[in-house]
Each structure stands twice: as structure tokens, then as C-alpha cells.
Amino acid sequence: MTHRAGFVTFVGRPNVGKSTLTNALVGEKIAITSSKPQTTRRAIRGIVHRPEGQLIIVDTPGVHRPRTLLGERLNDVVQTTLGEVDVIGFCVPAGEKIGPGDRYINDQLDAYPKAKKVALVTKVDTTDRAAVAAQLLAVDALRDWSAIIPVSALTGEQLDVVVSELIALMPESPQLYPDDAVTDEQLEDRIAELVREAALEGVSEELPHSVAVTVDDIVRRDDKALTEVYINLFVERESQKGIIIGKGGQRLQQIGARARAEIEPLVGQQVYLSIRVKLAKDWQRDPKQLGRLGF
Numbered sequence: 107m108t109h110r111a112g113f114v115t116f117v118g119r120p121n122v123g124k125s126t127l128t129n130a131l132v133g134e135k136i137a138i139t140s141s142k143p144q145t146t147r148r149a150i151r152g153i154v155h156r157p158e159g160q161l162i163i164v165d166t167p168g169v170h171r172p173r174t175l176l177g178e179r180l181n182d183v184v185q186t187t188l189g190e191v192d193v194i195g196f197c198v199p200a201g202e203k204i205g206p207g208d209r210y211i212n213d214q215l216d217a218y219p220k221a222k223k224v225a226l227v228t229k230v231d232t233t234d235r236a237a238v239a240a241q242l243l244a245v246d247a248l249r250d251w252s253a254i255i256p257v258s259a260l261t262g263e264q265l266d267v268v269v270s271e272l273i274a275l276m277p278e279s280p281q282l283y284p285d286d287a288v289t290d291e292q293l294e295d296r297i298a299e300l301v302r303e304a305a306l307e308g309v310s311e312e313l314p315h316s317v318a319v320t321v322d323d324i325v326r327r328d329d330k331a332l333t334e335v336y337i338n339l340f341v342e343r344e345s346q347k348g349i350i351i352g353k354g355g356q357r358l359q360q361i362g363a364r365a366r367a368e369i370e371p372l373v374g375q376q377v378y379l380s381i382r383v384k385l386a387k388d389w390q391r392d393p394k395q396l397g398r399l400g401f
């Protein structure tokens with residue numbers, strides 16, 4: 107049997123379900139998701155193993171018109187990734203009409219002639235069969251795709267088809283990662299992302315973009331089965347500190363509890379989580395601060 111392996115990335119407007127699809131295919135949460143657009147900030151790699159091949163999924167930020175330096179850097183991440191992958195999966199939700207944003211991204215794909223292009227009609231569970239069929243036709247008219255696949259990351263419908271079609275498009279290659287690898291993300295980065303995800307839940311539209319999280323220190327205690335995790339959570343304005351912390355520190359406590367529940371299985375033991383909320387004034391527009399925060 108020929109073994110195939112290679113890289114795929116999903117592109118599409120913010121919020122079309124790229125990260126959720128990545129997690130569903132990998133079978134483990136490696137990318138955080140939220141109902142707020144533009145949650146993903148870095149290229150994250152998830153790995154899918156099958157006897158016939160290996161897929162390395164590079165999850166990228168959604169493409170959008172940049173309004174800040176952070177926005178520009180996120181678009182750069184996408185451009186670099188697109189130039190390096192074997193297959194590009196263009197995502198459009200089943201229940202939303204194809205608009206200028208989708209067309210803009212589709213046009214951009216011409217700049218990457220080496221990559222094979224697949225269309226994924228996502229979130230098919232949100233609409234009926236007739237609407238899905240209509241969307242498949244609309245997507246077909248955009249370009250000559252190597253495949254067009256309807257899928258739901260939520261119900262799992264057609265996930266196996268996505269995997270086998272993508273592997274079939276990969277070059278012949280031995281395994282690129284060991285059998286047990288699900289991601290090449292560092293533990294520290296995964297922890298920071300889980301805290302950011304917890305912080306994004308239940309906040310208003312504007313705040314999510316202002317939140318950045320770094321891990322200060324991870325200490326595995328010798329005297330007991332406990333890992334201490336020290337987190338810095340940055341906001342851009344003094345007023346945002348109050349929103350994150352909440353009355354009597356209540357919101358911050360909830361954020362900590364939610365994040366801890368996800369971090370403990372990753373670390374494999376009980377976690378003490380300390381989150382310090384700090385001000386990094388206008389960090390999204392400041393090159394020096396962006397650098398310090400890892401962008």
C-alpha cells in the first residue's frame with residue numbers, strides 16, 4: 107500500500123468553522139474555538155493518523171481586512187501557510203450565501219498554484235438537504251476543485267470522507283510524525299490558549315480582540331501531585347481589567363475554573379492556576395508589545 111503524508115490548511119472567513127473542523131478531525135481539542143470571529147491567532151498543527159496516510163492540519167486565523175497591526179500579522183501567517191501546504195481546504199458554511207468575503211478569499215488562492223484545492227461546505231447540520239445541494243452548486247461555480255465535500259464537525263457527518271479525500275490528494279511520503287502525536291504545539295502554548303478561550307466566553311464583541319495570554323511559569327511540585335501554572339492575562343485598557351475580573355473577582359474565578367478543567371487532563375494532574383490581569387496599553391497596534399506577546 108502506498109503511504110501518503112502532507113499538509114493541509116483550511117481557509118475561509120472568520121467563524122466558518124475551521125478550528126472546530128480541525129479538532130473534530132484530530133479527535134482532540136488542539137485549537138480553541140468560540141462564537142466570536144477571529145479567535146485563532148496562530149498557525150496550529152493537528153495530526154490525523156490513518157493506515158494509508160497522515161494529515162497534518164495547519165489551522166490558520168480567518169482572513170479579513172486588517173484594522174490593526176495584529177490583524178496584518180495574522181494575515182501574514184495565513185499567506186505564509188498557504189505557500190507551504192499541499193492542499194488548501196476552502197470552507198464555506200452551508201447555510202450562508204456566498205458573499206464578497208468568500209469570493210475575495212477564493213480569488214487569493216490563485217496565487218498558490220502548487221496547492222490542490224478542495225471546497226468544504228461546513229455546518230451542514232444547520233440547514234436542510236436542498237440548501238446544502240444549492241450551496242454545493244454555488245461552490246462548484248467558483249473554480250475547478252479537486253473535490254467538494256459537505257461536512258458537519260458538530261455531528262461528525264462526513265468527517266471520514268474528508269480525511270480519506272484529503273489523504274488521497276497528498277504526495278507519497280513516509281510518516282512525518284510519530285504515531286501518538288496529535289499536535290506539535292507546546293504545552294505552554296496550549297495552556298495559554300485554553301485560558302484565552304475561557305476568558306472569551308460571555309464577553310462582548312470588542313473585548314476578545316484585546317485579550318492576550320502568556321504563561322509566566324509552570325512548576326511541577328515535588329512534594330505533592332500538583333502543577334502550578336502562572337498566567338498573565340493582558341488587556342488593552344484599564345476599563346477592560348474590571349470586565350475580566352468582575353464584581354468581587356467573580357468572573358476571573360469562573361475563567362480560572364473553566365480553564366483549569368481543560369488544563370488538568372493535559373497536564374495529567376491537579377493544577378493550581380494563578381491568573382494575573384495586566385494592562386498592555388494598545389498592544390494590538392504596538393510592534394514592541396506584539397513581539398513580546400509572541401506575534
Ligand SMILES: Nc1nc2c(ncn2[C@@H]2O[C@H](COP(=O)(O)OP(=O)(O)OP(=O)(O)O)[C@@H](O)[C@H]2O)c(=O)[nH]1
Pocket residue numbers: 118119120121122123124125126127138139140141142143144145146166167168169228229230231232257258259260261
Ligand atoms: N452547528 C454547527 N456549528 C458549528 C460547526 N462547526 C463550527 N460551528 C460553530 O461555529 C462557530 C465558529 O467556529 P470556529 O471553529 O471557531 O470557526 P473558525 O472558522 O475557526 O473561526 P476563526 O478562528 O474566527 O477564524 C462556533 O460557535 C462553532 O461551535 C458545525 O459543524 N455545526
